Amino acid sequence: GLHLAALAGGWMAVIAGLGGARQHDGRLSFAPRLPEPLRRIAFPFSFQGRRLHVEITRDAATYELRSGPPLEIEHWGAALTVGRAGSVARTIPPALPVPELHQPPGRAPSRRSGPTPNRLDAR
16 A cells, blocks of 8 residues: 555655755745756645646756746745746756865774674674
């Protein structure tokens, strides 16, 4: 059978994670970014009685209003209006480089003295 809560979790991971969808103070925003193995995702989205179709590739996101009055959204912080006249596409900015991670001062793991026992042998 289907586990509906698990399906909802997967849906949220795609929409909020990869699609970067957020809702603050009645305003919808997207900050999409796809990981290297994925080339495209697309999903429907209902918001305030409107139906929106979102398609994301590595380079751009396309927003198309399928029903309802025009909708003002944000794409990576820039406002745009999606209406019934056609889809609106915006480029996705390049990802910032990830800084090299370091252990905080005084928090380095301590070394064990002697060989580490194999836990499977300790039966």
